[in-house]
Amino acid sequence: MINEQIRDKEVRLIGENGEQLGIMSSREAQKLADEAELDLVKIAPTAKPPVCKIIDYGKYKYEQTRRDKEAKKKQKTVELKEIRLSPNIDSNDLNTKINNAKKFLEKGNRVKITLRFRGREMAHMQSSKHILDDIAENLSEVAIVEKAPKIEGRSISMVLTEKK
Secondary structure (H helix, E strand, O other): OHHHHEEEEEEEOOOOOOOOEEEEEOOOHHHHHHHOOOOOEEEEEEOOOOOOEOHHHHHHHEEEEEEHHHHHHHHHOOOOEEEEEEEEEEEEEEEEHHHHHHHHHHHOOOOEEEOOHHHHHHHHHHHHHHHHHHHHHHHOOEEEEEEEEEEEOOEEEEEEEEEE
């Protein structure tokens, strides 16, 4: 809230240079802000009494958006990468997929490994679960299993994350 929007009886006022001006009525605070040709801005509305500051509102808004942008830049997004396999995968192909998973994990991403079944392969779902166990074992030095292998329709999937 700024200027006339502040309806509180008493406010704690902070001057434009950061000095405490004490507790006063909001009208007096507004007068001081008008004399300085600046805005009266409510900074801490939940405090007793609310804290207001005499500042240039446009400049305050600009700096706030800049701080938010800086915070957003430093934020790291973690992606979920998916690796799909079939139950009759060869060992060399499996090693390639494991190396890809290792690269994803080193970059800080989570990896979802999906074992997809088609047609008659559905009858042998339980016997193919060892493939996911082998992958988890091979990646055990760089990753931990976040979600254990689980059957979901025509596939079994598990999620791995990087070890901290």
